[in-house]
Amino acid sequence: MRTTSIFFSVLISALVILGPVNAQAAKPNDFGLPDFSTLVENTNQSVVNISTTKRVERRAMPEFRGMPEEMLRHFFGLPQFRGEPRGKEQPDAPLTEQAHSLGSGFIISEDGYILTNNHVIDGADEIIVRMRNREELVAKVIGTDPRTDVALIKIDADNLPFAKIGKSSDLKVGQWVLAIGEPFGLDFTASHGIISALGRALPDDTYVPFIQTDVAINPGNSGGPLFNLDGEVVGINSQIYSKTGGSMGLSFSIPIDIAMNVVSQLKTEGKVTRGYLGVQIQEVTNDLAKSFGLDKPQGALVGQTYPGTAAEKAGIESGDIILEFDGKVIKKSTDLPPIVGITPITKSVKVKVLRQGKVKYFNVKLSSLDSADEIASNSKGKAYSNNRLGALVKELDEEALETLGLPFGVVVTHVLGGPAEKAGLQKGDVIVTIDFKPIKNVTALKKVMKSLPKERSLPMRVVRDSRSLFLPLVLEK
Numbered sequence: 001m002r003t004t005s006i007f008f009s010v011l012i013s014a015l016v017i018l019g020p021v022n023a024q025a026a027k028p029n030d031f032g033l034p035d036f037s038t039l040v041e042n043t044n045q046s047v048v049n050i051s052t053t054k055r056v057e058r059r060a061m062p063e064f065r066g067m068p069e070e071m072l073r074h075f076f077g078l079p080q081f082r083g084e085p086r087g088k089e090q091p092d093a094p095l096t097e098q099a100h101s102l103g104s105g106f107i108i109s110e111d112g113y114i115l116t117n118n119h120v121i122d123g124a125d126e127i128i129v130r131m132r133n134r135e136e137l138v139a140k141v142i143g144t145d146p147r148t149d150v151a152l153i154k155i156d157a158d159n160l161p162f163a164k165i166g167k168s169s170d171l172k173v174g175q176w177v178l179a180i181g182e183p184f185g186l187d188f189t190a191s192h193g194i195i196s197a198l199g200r201a202l203p204d205d206t207y208v209p210f211i212q213t214d215v216a217i218n219p220g221n222s223g224g225p226l227f228n229l230d231g232e233v234v235g236i237n238s239q240i241y242s243k244t245g246g247s248m249g250l251s252f253s254i255p256i257d258i259a260m261n262v263v264s265q266l267k268t269e270g271k272v273t274r275g276y277l278g279v280q281i282q283e284v285t286n287d288l289a290k291s292f293g294l295d296k297p298q299g300a301l302v303g304q305t306y307p308g309t310a311a312e313k314a315g316i317e318s319g320d321i322i323l324e325f326d327g328k329v330i331k332k333s334t335d336l337p338p339i340v341g342i343t344p345i346t347k348s349v350k351v352k353v354l355r356q357g358k359v360k361y362f363n364v365k366l367s368s369l370d371s372a373d374e375i376a377s378n379s380k381g382k383a384y385s386n387n388r389l390g391a392l393v394k395e396l397d398e399e400a401l402e403t404l405g406l407p408f409g410v411v412v413t414h415v416l417g418g419p420a421e422k423a424g425l426q427k428g429d430v431i432v433t434i435d436f437k438p439i440k441n442v443t444a445l446k447k448v449m450k451s452l453p454k455e456r457s458l459p460m461r462v463v464r465d466s467r468s469l470f471l472p473l474v475l476e477k
Contacts, residue, residue: 046160046162050116052128126138139153198211300330302353387418413427
């Protein structure tokens with residue numbers, strides 16, 4: 001089971017309805033609700049069960065006072081060990097046993113290509129695909145992409161029933177969808193629901209704008225398809241939110257458009273190359289929108305531009321708000337990473353930004369994704385108290401600034417209250433600019449603070465835990 005965070009604990013599932021190209025759509029019944037029976041009947045042949053095995057080491061249970069291990073396991077109700085016995089001639093050799101996992105998948109071509117979740121087959125020594133007719137075949141891995149949790153595997157077979165691929169970009173909230181999978185190992189179980197939300201961002205899943213549904217999905221469904229009423233796959237079920245381990249009506253699927261982009265690259269290159277802009281972004285809140293002169297919160301606020309990246313080369317700066325990327329409107333900050341990720345690195349794209357109240361355009365040629373950040377926070381000198389700000393600060397030495405990738409800044413040693421506390425400033429934050437004025441040292445901070453207007457929201461850029469962000473600073477009378 002895959003866990004996204006402490007909140008997104010159980011992984012999920014599979015959906016299905018689909019198969020041959022001539023799959024029929026669901027028809028409404030006498031009550032005006034869709035009847036999924038024909039859809040399931042015509043498409044379930046493309047859905048498969050996936051089981052994996054891998055050898056894992058386990059620690060030997062000690063024998064107490066001569067009691068044999070198997071007797072202890074029987075007494076405590078533990079599963080009997082099926083691994084290879086440790087020989088007397090190798091007392092320190094590790095004990096191994098087979099670990100099994102179950103998931104779902106669906107056939108996308110008649111020659112045996114199958115889509116599933118990466119976490120379903122990750123680390124497997126053997127992958128067994130069981131067809132609807134109970135036939136079992138060994139699969140090989142063509143390629144995986146952990147960032148999107150997509151895996152492409154293949155079985156040696158021909159003339160297979162395959163699912164018809166739809167377009168997740170055409171989906172609307174409220175549409176009916178259907179899933180077929182193997183919850184808790186129960187064969188080919190169908191469940192239905194509606195699309196609850198689109199473009200949902202989850203922790204640690206920057207490059208996937210998830211489809212949220214209320215379809216009943218449970219452990220064992222992971223990797224299965226999500227179908228629309230036309231019998232087209234529109235998503236791969238991947239995660240659920242659950243406090244119990246079972247369905248709570250919050251299921252998340254990978255959009256099929258994202259998955260098929262991954263498939264194309266895995267087939268041709270054997271790996272996935274993802275676009276990298278080189279900015280750290282944050283959401284534009286209502287208060288920040290006012291401080292930047294926006295009528296409403298929108299776009300992705302650039303907290304930091306990393307040296308040597310495509311963004312820096314194009315001229316994008318900290319404090320810019322990205323409104324459009326390659327012609328696509330950025331309504332919120334989480335819209336940007338998936339769009340950047342699927343943009344070819346050889347393509348030059350136009351980026352629309354708002355900079356200090358003025359709209360500017362930049363041409364950007366992306367590089368390949370490469371995440372490498374380092375953090376540090378060394379300070380020097382005595383702490384300086386700025387009562388108007390409500391914080392104690394110190395200057396940073398050159399080594400600390402170099403480690404943080406900053407040309408200047410002062411570090412907060414204590415938050416005393418007032419505007420600093422209300423803005424959300426924290427101990428350890430490095431203040432870089434206030435109202436776009438550089439804070440190069442303590443002297444610069446004193447000078448800037450004297451010139452700032454009162455009772456107006458001003459953007460204050462800080463670096464926190466190696467991430468750059470803006471805070472809305474409002475000075476009191």
